[in-house]
Amino acid sequence: MGRAARAGGRPEGCGLSDILAGQPADEAALAEIYDLEHDAIVEDFAFYREMARRQGGAVIDLGCGSGRLFESFLAGGAERIVGVDGSAALLERAEARIGVHPALAKARADGRIELVEADVRGVARKDRFALAVLSGVIAHLDGPEDAVRALTAARRLLDRGGVVIVDTLGPGGLPPHDLPLSVDWEKQAGDRRIVRRSRLVRNEVPEGLRVAYSTLTDVVRADGTISRLPASFRLWYPSAAALAALAEEAGLEVEAVLGSHDLDPLDTDSDRCIVVARPAT
Numbered sequence: 001m002g003r004a005a006r007a008g009g010r011p012e013g014c015g016l017s018d019i020l021a022g023q024p025a026d027e028a029a030l031a032e033i034y035d036l037e038h039d040a041i042v043e044d045f046a047f048y049r050e051m052a053r054r055q056g057g058a059v060i061d062l063g064c065g066s067g068r069l070f071e072s073f074l075a076g077g078a079e080r081i082v083g084v085d086g087s088a089a090l091l092e093r094a095e096a097r098i099g100v101h102p103a104l105a106k107a108r109a110d111g112r113i114e115l116v117e118a119d120v121r122g123v124a125r126k127d128r129f130a131l132a133v134l135s136g137v138i139a140h141l142d143g144p145e146d147a148v149r150a151l152t153a154a155r156r157l158l159d160r161g162g163v164v165i166v167d168t169l170g171p172g173g174l175p176p177h178d179l180p181l182s183v184d185w186e187k188q189a190g191d192r193r194i195v196r197r198s199r200l201v202r203n204e205v206p207e208g209l210r211v212a213y214s215t216l217t218d219v220v221r222a223d224g225t226i227s228r229l230p231a232s233f234r235l236w237y238p239s240a241a242a243l244a245a246l247a248e249e250a251g252l253e254v255e256a257v258l259g260s261h262d263l264d265p266l267d268t269d270s271d272r273c274i275v276v277a278r279p280a281t
């Protein structure tokens with residue numbers, strides 16, 4: 001699921017709203033590993049800060065995980081941030097992140113940050129937002145129907161002038177072939193050594209690329225004992241054209257399709273596919 005794995009040709013990103021539930025390994029442990037992986041991603045911070053600045057108003061982060069992007073929204077002047085995720089374990093980590101970051105903690109104390117456990121495919125609220133973000137989330141949905149549900153829900157959350165950003169892997173970031181079980185990374189976390197292995201199997205389908213992604217994470221403690229955390233995810237990567245068509249089906253008008261967080265246009269080498277859309281008039 002990890003975007004951090006992108007550089008190594010591994011994907012990001014199940015049809016479930018809690019991607020950690022139902023895994024054979026402990027959810028809290030998987031959430032910790034998730035943070036180890038995802039906190040390394042910072043290259044999109046300036047993009048999200050500037051989008052929050054450009055839009056002004058409130059931001060809803062749909063599939064916020066552990067709140068990696070909250071700091072960027074706040075730095076961009078977001079009046080309020082609502083983080084929605086299906087995973088209670090990841091939302092707990094978001095709470096912890098807020099607690100140790102002074103500006104986020106203050107915003108939370110002032111009632112400007114709210115965390116909500118919900119399914120992005122059906123989230124509905126009374127308040128409205130200038131910016132709705134689906135970053136790294138589409139891949140976890142079960143395919144086009146679920147994507148339209150999530151995009152429709154996002155559209156309904158927007159205020160007048162509001163924008164939805166859908167951020168997923170671009171054509172250059174997709175795994176070009178199956179990958180056998182191999183080591184992705186090793187990291188030291190305190191006195192524990194974490195070793196992540198994964199394998200993936202691709203399946204090209206009319207609606208994009210489906211990937212069966214299995215990870216095996218070993219936590220090696222100082223005394224030599226090992227906890228092995230297995231997990232598997234079904235991921236889905238629509239093509240840019242398919243994603244734009246789904247956005248239109250959800251009542252959105254596509255304003256731009258970008259290939260990077262530096263605003264490069266999308267091409268066949270682009271690592272990212274970022275769709276910026278507004279409610280159709």
Ligand SMILES: C[S@@+](CC[C@H](N)C(=O)[O-])C[C@H]1O[C@@H](n2cnc3c(N)ncnc32)[C@H](O)[C@@H]1O
Pocket residue numbers: 001002003012013015016017018019020038062063064065066068069084085086087090118119120121134135136137140141
């Ligand atoms: C790859 S992570 C991205 C997290 C964050 N947006 C970021 O960019 O760092 C995908 C997130 O989507 C959440 N998710 C996946 N499907 C969901 C659903 N149907 N409803 C709510 N959250 C979902 C997962 O729990 C996970 O936190």
